[in-house]
Amino acid sequence: MRTRPLKVALLGCGVVGSEVARIMTTHADDLAARIGAPVELAGVAVRRPSKVREGIDPALITTDATALVKRGDIDVVIEVIGGIEPARTLITTAFEHGASVVSANKALLAEDGAALHAAAEQHGRDLYYEAAVAGAIPLVRPLRESLAGDKVNRVLGIVNGTTNFILDKMDTSGAGYSEALDEATALGYAEADPTADVEGFDAAAKAAILAGIAFHTRVRIGDVHREGITEVTAADIASARRMGCTVKLLAICERAADGQSVTARVHPAMIPLSHPLASVREAYNAVFVEAEAAGQLMFYGPGAGGSPTASAVLGDLVAVCRNKLNEATGPGESAYTRLPVSPMGDVVTRYHISLDVADKPGVLAQVATVFAEKGVSIDTVRQQGRNPGSGDEVVIEQGGGGRRVGGEASLVVVTHRASDAALSATVEALRKLDTVRGVASIMRVEGE
Ligand code: NDP
Ligand code: HSE
Numbered sequence: 001m002r003t004r005p006l007k008v009a010l011l012g013c014g015v016v017g018s019e020v021a022r023i024m025t026t027h028a029d030d031l032a033a034r035i036g037a038p039v040e041l042a043g044v045a046v047r048r049p050s051k052v053r054e055g056i057d058p059a060l061i062t063t064d065a066t067a068l069v070k071r072g073d074i075d076v077v078i079e080v081i082g083g084i085e086p087a088r089t090l091i092t093t094a095f096e097h098g099a100s101v102v103s104a105n106k107a108l109l110a111e112d113g114a115a116l117h118a119a120a121e122q123h124g125r126d127l128y129y130e131a132a133v134a135g136a137i138p139l140v141r142p143l144r145e146s147l148a149g150d151k152v153n154r155v156l157g158i159v160n161g162t163t164n165f166i167l168d169k170m171d172t173s174g175a176g177y178s179e180a181l182d183e184a185t186a187l188g189y190a191e192a193d194p195t196a197d198v199e200g201f202d203a204a205a206k207a208a209i210l211a212g213i214a215f216h217t218r219v220r221i222g223d224v225h226r227e228g229i230t231e232v233t234a235a236d237i238a239s240a241r242r243m244g245c246t247v248k249l250l251a252i253c254e255r256a257a258d259g260q261s262v263t264a265r266v267h268p269a270m271i272p273l274s275h276p277l278a279s280v281r282e283a284y285n286a287v288f289v290e291a292e293a294a295g296q297l298m299f300y301g302p303g304a305g306g307s308p309t310a311s312a313v314l315g316d317l318v319a320v321c322r323n324k325l326n327e328a329t330g331p332g333e334s335a336y337t338r339l340p341v342s343p344m345g346d347v348v349t350r351y352h353i354s355l356d357v358a359d360k361p362g363v364l365a366q367v368a369t370v371f372a373e374k375g376v377s378i379d380t381v382r383q384q385g386r387n388p389g390s391g392d393e394v395v396i397e398q399g400g401g402g403r404r405v406g407g408e409a410s411l412v413v414v415t416h417r418a419s420d421a422a423l424s425a426t427v428e429a430l431r432k433l434d435t436v437r438g439v440a441s442i443m444r445v446e447g448e
Contacts, residue, residue, distance in 0.1 A: 136308030
């Protein structure tokens, strides 16, 4: 074993960075044995130098991250600051000064991954980022390496721990949205600005990274259709329950049937309780990968939090250090297919639409006619009277008739598979009907 240590600069020492430092210290001997050389923490860049950081030599702390990556003797830079700048400049500076980089920064990789990969290649360095997608779950390496000989057609799953935690709490314990978000933040799952989680930006970044690797193309966060969970109501969750479903924020990346394009989307969806994703609780993540030869693979585990994410960072650190000792680099970007990303209108799925309608004869027929005119086939309709004391609920399966009561009613329509463009046109036409007082919610139905 080489006795001269490999030097590591840690940029950021928050939820993830502090766990990386702890494991590097407590597992130093094992890491050295696995790598073939000791690894030494050479500096830790932070924003607030006076903050007490347990287990870290205060002499290593600096606020000058740029000087740290420019030192010239650093072998590996671990970037766990987050955000676009200064992370981007620090990473490219690290490559220029001879270091390889391990990053957990999905926001940056989904925004500017191609340029970062190009910089790594130009300087003959590694860029590894297992922790950027789904916390502890090995997913980037299986897609980049284990499945490199197969053809991946679909990646579908839960890739944001915070939103899964919130939806799970709302569903199972009746917790309020804000209360559940506060708990997820306190547990270290949420991003520095939790808007990134609840508005779906974090999951969209991960979907972009996964789609790029899976389909050997370039997908940026702006290419991903994104809807968060802020519009999901307790009524949606209750409605899902009535259908034998639950609500999850899903990331879905698909290769078109003709193989000529891809789609990537993030949105809340109803999935049947019998689907494996329905039992993914708290901040856990789970991702299905469908590949031509391999069939369906499922990856499951803790998707957020300091210690699980540090596990993925440390795995990358070992890989990058081994490469360094072998004077080699690992796989770089593989984006040779250059497949275009199709708009959301092309996506085909099922929908659950909740309408507030006048409860009088002929309304159901009017609504059904709009669906038919737009080419969207109805699977089921559920009508619930809103008259005081009526409590009437009628489920009408394809072509059945419903009992009507005076006043206003709630109509829940579940469709067969239709394109998003056709569904949007249907909703637009429904809004124009005098008898439709409002479209209370639209949610996609997945997982069948
Ligand atoms: P935190 O906000 O907990 O930590 C950020 C760290 O970066 C802090 O130590 C902060 O310093 C430091 N920092 C911020 N700005 C600067 C700067 N300009 N120069 C030097 N240091 C700076 O974030 P997390 O640890 O939660 O996340 C870090 C990264 O890991 C992000 O990219 C995130 O998306 C990703 N990630 C996070 C996961 C999680 O579960 N938390 C899971 C997977 C990925 P100070 O301590 O002084 O404030
Ligand atoms: N905020 C992210 C989440 C962290 O909740 O999934 C893990 O990437």
